[in-house]
Amino acid sequence: MKKTIVIGAGGAGIASALLASARKEDVTLLEAHENVGGCASWFHRKDFCFDVGATTVSGVTNQGPLGKLFKLLDSKPRLFHQDPGIVFHLSNGKKVSYRCDFEKWMQELEGAFPHLNHRPFWLKVYKINSKAWDLLSNLSSFPFQNILEALDVFKSPELFPLYPYLIVNTEMMLKFYGLYDKDYLELLNGILLISAQAHAEHVPFLVGAMALAYPQETYAPQGGMKGFMMFFEHECEKHHIKLIKNAPVHKIDKSVVSYHDEKLAADKIILNVPYWNIPDLFSDSEQQTIKKELIKTKHAWGAFTLYLGVKGHFQEIYQQIHLNHEDVANYFVSFSLPHDRDRAPEGWQAVTISTHVEVTQWIGLSPEAYKEKKKHFIEIILTDFKNRFGISETKYITAGTPKTFERYTFRKSGYVGGLPFLYGMNPLSLEGHTTHLQNIYRVGDTTFPGQGLVGVVAGAFALDEQIRKST
Ligand SMILES: Cc1cc2nc3c(=O)[nH]c(=O)nc-3n(C[C@H](O)[C@H](O)[C@H](O)COP(=O)(O)OP(=O)(O)OC[C@H]3O[C@@H](n4cnc5c(N)ncnc54)[C@H](O)[C@@H]3O)c2cc1C
Numbered sequence: 001m002k003k004t005i006v007i008g009a010g011g012a013g014i015a016s017a018l019l020a021s022a023r024k025e026d027v028t029l030l031e032a033h034e035n036v037g038g039c040a041s042w043f044h045r046k047d048f049c050f051d052v053g054a055t056t057v058s059g060v061t062n063q064g065p066l067g068k069l070f071k072l073l074d075s076k077p078r079l080f081h082q083d084p085g086i087v088f089h090l091s092n093g094k095k096v097s098y099r100c101d102f103e104k105w106m107q108e109l110e111g112a113f114p115h116l117n118h119r120p121f122w123l124k125v126y127k128i129n130s131k132a133w134d135l136l137s138n139l140s141s142f143p144f145q146n147i148l149e150a151l152d153v154f155k156s157p158e159l160f161p162l163y164p165y166l167i168v169n170t171e172m173m174l175k176f177y178g179l180y181d182k183d184y185l186e187l188l189n190g191i192l193l194i195s196a197q198a199h200a201e202h203v204p205f206l207v208g209a210m211a212l213a214y215p216q217e218t219y220a221p222q223g224g225m226k227g228f229m230m231f232f233e234h235e236c237e238k239h240h241i242k243l244i245k246n247a248p249v250h251k252i253d254k255s256v257v258s259y260h261d262e263k264l265a266a267d268k269i270i271l272n273v274p275y276w277n278i279p280d281l282f283s284d285s286e287q288q289t290i291k292k293e294l295i296k297t298k299h300a301w302g303a304f305t306l307y308l309g310v311k312g313h314f315q316e317i318y319q320q321i322h323l324n325h326e327d328v329a330n331y332f333v334s335f336s337l338p339h340d341r342d343r344a345p346e347g348w349q350a351v352t353i354s355t356h357v358e359v360t361q362w363i364g365l366s367p368e369a370y371k372e373k374k375k376h377f378i379e380i381i382l383t384d385f386k387n388r389f390g391i392s393e394t395k396y397i398t399a400g401t402p403k404t405f406e407r408y409t410f411r412k413s414g415y416v417g418g419l420p421f422l423y424g425m426n427p428l429s430l431e432g433h434t435t436h437l438q439n440i441y442r443v444g445d446t447t448f449p450g451q452g453l454v455g456v457v458a459g460a461f462a463l464d465e466q467i468r469k470s471t
Pocket of ligand 1: 355409453
């Protein structure tokens with residue numbers, strides 16, 4: 001049996017380990033933390049179980065990446081479909097619920113924006129979304145490593161009509177459909193920020209359509225991310241994958257991986273560590289080559305998070321609040337499922353709140369300035385949250401910053417959410433699965449098509465196909 005080591009048990013690492021096991025490889029999965037999941041992990045405090053970052057799950061139907069994984073495993077975790085997928089509170093006071101049924105979603109938009117004609121644009125969104133998923137599954141070797149791989153694309157002429165949507169951005173499409181309205185743009189930018197990590201002007205419509213369709217299929221796992229990730233941990237066990245936790249890899253020397261004082265050799269190494277962490281894992285000479293490869297300007301976000309227990313029974317568990325405050329443009333609230341006793345005591349819900357922040361504004365601060373900034377963010381978000389939802393009682397409030405994410409998820413500087421595919425980007429400059437080192441591969445949200453659990457699992461499938469083709 002060929003030996004494979006996967007470094008990092010985030011969503012991408014776990015999916016890659018399971019796919020390597022399906023290729024009949026002998027798999028070891030090394031995780032630095034005491035829990036699996038990375039940005040989709042959890043922690044316990046008092047009577048609550050909090051999701052660290054990711055809270056929503058999508059892509060679980062048969063043709064979705066997670067759906068394909070469940071089919072392969074012949075098992076799936078308990079997931080609860082949410083309708084509305086997400087509720088948006090705009091800064092003008094309007095509330096818009098993203099309904100799963102197309103007609104209900106149109107009615108909702110017509111109610112909030114009666115002067116606009118939404119239907120043609122959204123019909124286009126869903127059409128391009130479903131075709132874009134076909135395109136992704138046909139692009140196993142994207143980003144191309146050579147001309148033969150690029151030519152491979154032309155084997156699927158039915159996908160040609162999609163390519164123009166790479167050269168128009170989502171904002172252009174809104175203008176074309178007569179939907180360029182300030183409040184409408186605020187709503188769509190809110191959706192795009194959580195699913196494509198950028199605003200309409202920066203998102204090619206091909207990606208924008210997938211991102212705008214995403215809340216239609218929103219699921220909440222029983223037990224939150226703990227329930228979801230423990231399902232995968234048990235699957236790893238069932239498939240004889242050796243999962244070693246508290247095993248931070250500090251060095252890779254050709255085919256040998258070191259953590260603590262241990263050394264393991266493998267035929268193949270799959271890195272589920274972010275783009276910025278990779279050079280540090282290699283020796284000086286390799287580091288220089290990798291650093292040279294990676295010196296391209298990439299924008300990624302950091303996250304500011306709040307975790308608290310609240311007394312209540314909130315049924316619409318995913319909500320995005322738009323403040324248009326200069327420091328907090330919007331924040332995303334995730335309540336635990338009201339019935340979920342794995343996460344909070346009767347009558348209470350565990351809440352994770354997150355907002356995008358610029359990492360550069362959080363690093364290099366004096367301890368006092370850092371403390372002040374954290375206090376300021378807590379105050380803005382918590383005051384609005386308590387008033388808006390009429391929260392009378394809270395228990396245990398703590399916050400996370402890019403520093404916290406760096407400490408617990410090992411992501412350098414606390415960059416999270418992945419590398420977005422932005423409008424105007426050269427598709428050939430995207431980070432692909434292969435490296436210049438033979439038998440060393442990459443997956444995760446900083447590798448195409450990355451981003452969110454759905455993207456990283458799609459990436460693991462693309463890598464799997466690439467490996468199968470090459471052996
Ligand atoms: C606040 C926030 C909210 C989000 N909300 C959602 C959401 O609702 N839905 C969604 O789908 N996505 C969401 N995302 C994005 C999603 O969480 C990530 O894109 C996805 O989980 C990334 O998975 P990954 O496997 O690429 O990386 P990670 O989750 O970062 O996993 C990498 C793993 O590698 C381990 N590791 C790192 N270095 C080493 C080393 N040297 N040795 C061993 N192990 C190592 C880490 O501990 C970690 O477990 C959110 C992200 C954040 C930050």
